[in-house]
Amino acid sequence: MINLLKMDLHRFGRNRMMYLLLLLFCAFQIFGIFMMKKYEQPVEGAIPVSRLTESEFIQYNISQPPSWMLIYIAVFTIYFYMSEFNSGFHKNYISMRNARLHSVCSKLIILAIFVAMMFLTMLIADGAGRRLFFDHTALGDLATLITLLIGQFLLHWAFSILILCIAMIAKNLLISLSAGFILALNVIGMVLAALEAQLTGIHLSKYLLINTLVRVKDFNSTADIVHTFGVAAAAILLFGILAVRYKLKEDLN
Amino acid sequence: MTDCMIEICGLTKMYKSKTAVRNADLKIYRGEIVGIIGRNGAGKSTLLKMIGGLVYPTSGELHFFNRAAAGEQSFFERMGVLIENPGLYPNVSAYENLNLLAMAYGLGDRNAAIEKLLQLVGLDSKNTAKVKSYSMGMRQRLGIAVALLGSPDVLILDEPINGLDPQGIVEIRQLILELNTAGLTILISSHILEELSKIATKYVIIHQGEFIEVLSREELQQRCEERIELGVEEARAALPVLERELNITKYKVVDSRTVYVYDENIHIRQIVKVLSEQGIMIDSIAKHKQSLEQYFLERTESAGERHD
Numbered sequence A: 001m002i003n004l005l006k007m008d009l010h011r012f013g014r015n016r017m018m019y020l021l022l023l024l025f026c027a028f029q030i031f032g033i034f035m036m037k038k039y040e041q042p043v044e045g046a047i048p049v050s051r052l053t054e055s056e057f058i059q060y061n062i063s064q065p066p067s068w069m070l071i072y073i074a075v076f077t078i079y080f081y082m083s084e085f086n087s088g089f090h091k092n093y094i095s096m097r098n099a100r101l102h103s104v105c106s107k108l109i110i111l112a113i114f115v116a117m118m119f120l121t122m123l124i125a126d127g128a129g130r131r132l133f134f135d136h137t138a139l140g141d142l143a144t145l146i147t148l149l150i151g152q153f154l155l156h157w158a159f160s161i162l163i164l165c166i167a168m169i170a171k172n173l174l175i176s177l178s179a180g181f182i183l184a185l186n187v188i189g190m191v192l193a194a195l196e197a198q199l200t201g202i203h204l205s206k207y208l209l210i211n212t213l214v215r216v217k218d219f220n221s222t223a224d225i226v227h228t229f230g231v232a233a234a235a236i237l238l239f240g241i242l243a244v245r246y247k248l249k250e251d252l253n
Numbered sequence B: 001m002t003d004c005m006i007e008i009c010g011l012t013k014m015y016k017s018k019t020a021v022r023n024a025d026l027k028i029y030r031g032e033i034v035g036i037i038g039r040n041g042a043g044k045s046t047l048l049k050m051i052g053g054l055v056y057p058t059s060g061e062l063h064f065f066n067r068a069a070a071g072e073q074s075f076f077e078r079m080g081v082l083i084e085n086p087g088l089y090p091n092v093s094a095y096e097n098l099n100l101l102a103m104a105y106g107l108g109d110r111n112a113a114i115e116k117l118l119q120l121v122g123l124d125s126k127n128t129a130k131v132k133s134y135s136m137g138m139r140q141r142l143g144i145a146v147a148l149l150g151s152p153d154v155l156i157l158d159e160p161i162n163g164l165d166p167q168g169i170v171e172i173r174q175l176i177l178e179l180n181t182a183g184l185t186i187l188i189s190s191h192i193l194e195e196l197s198k199i200a201t202k203y204v205i206i207h208q209g210e211f212i213e214v215l216s217r218e219e220l221q222q223r224c225e226e227r228i229e230l231g232v233e234e235a236r237a238a239l240p241v242l243e244r245e246l247n248i249t250k251y252k253v254v255d256s257r258t259v260y261v262y263d264e265n266i267h268i269r270q271i272v273k274v275l276s277e278q279g280i281m282i283d284s285i286a287k288h289k290q291s292l293e294q295y296f297l298e299r300t301e302s303a304g305e306r307h308d
């Protein structure tokens, strides 16, 4: 496991795509802040975006579809998995003890590292952009910010595991990328929520991973915290197990 | 040689409704070189994939060292495989590919191991060109190096000679023999029996997913050598005549009425002449010659093409 992770880390560190994605994300994030500044229209009764604290700003950003962060994560996940799968490199080590299980676990850790790096990049970009264009760098309540970051990190990681499952099962770059985009736009979540509202009285769709992810959360409410972390944990477990189980049974042709 | 490394019992693999390998039984002992021969689509790669743990059998069992390899269990700590196309990252160098795999294996002195292997298969370790710019033969060589990394107990090579130039073929064949001498058990597949005849100790002929024949090197040689098959009333009476009159030294008495003569310079009519002069009756006499390829073709002719 450690050895396979070492190998994946080595490949991760030399992955130009990863640096490119982070750089693009950083640039677009700052550019986005610039655009917000330029086209800011005061909405009555609401705090202008430029006056939000970092926590509020993150919540605001993530709740505005499409979530670019999800798209970057999807692209990276698919790229990282498919480059190994398509090359057939896994054939070389798959006869090792528990290689299938370990290779999936190692991928999960790599994904967590990438998602963490995305959040770090976001914090840096936000800090720089807000300083430059809003001249406002307040972080807000630190505990709230940290809870928010951890919660969102877990939700995004769960999303990347979901994308990993899709890439593993689809075995096709285009199909998995399209699926990634559709999920990042949360088409399914919105349709289900609408249908649910129309047809039934129950409200289960808000517990969907991406609906939870984009919802503006109130971390003073225990229910919201439980909701966020509960959904994240459940999704990580569910998709993680799905990925491992699929890999264990897969025929590697 | 009594150590059974791999035992295959009733191994079957179906893809949807198509059976790629059907009910295969085989025992592979330590130190053997097993040649698997079959036409395109015969199921060679599928069989090797099952042994290599890439593909799960639909039914049947695989035993390693007499232990069942059920589910996800490890087969060997290190089994070197080269099946179909070598699994290589196209955008990095040969060295880097090996380096990544050496990491996965947790090898200690990676650099030394890699340099040695690259030299062994005739590639330049200083070559920093990306693998995608490699020729087919270079890729195949690198694939063999990848399979050899980490000193495996068992080496599985699926058509390793594909794309190699004649010198390359000789080199690889030499390499396989050396590795075998050093104690490796090797499984190797090919379309061409001739190609394996110089190295394998056991042959498996597979056709449309079924093992048609499993034979040892000696058995194969026996079936393919050139000889005159002589049928007489009493072999004991014929032998002194053949020895005395024709100086025949290489022969074999198959049973009391049949003798095989292996001397190349002897003609059928010479034998007929001396035996009839001595009053010995010949029941039958025929030249038997079959090349390895003929032998293989004969075994694998599909039912429709059979001409008898």
Ligand SMILES: Nc1ncnc2c1ncn2[C@@H]1O[C@H](COP(=O)(O)OP(=O)(O)OP(=O)(O)O)[C@@H](O)[C@H]1O
Binding pocket: A253, B015, B016, B018, B019, B020, B038, B039, B040, B041, B042, B043, B044, B045, B046, B047, B191
């Ligand atoms: N992934 C797959 N899905 C469906 N059918 C397959 C698959 N892999 C192999 N087959 C079928 O199984 C049969 C055996 O294939 P296999 O690749 O084992 O043949 P082979 O002996 O290696 O042939 P070749 O000499 O061309 O490499 C073929 O008829 C092939 O069509």
Ligand SMILES: [Mg+2]
Binding pocket: B044, B045, B046, B084, B158
């Ligand atoms: Mg094949």
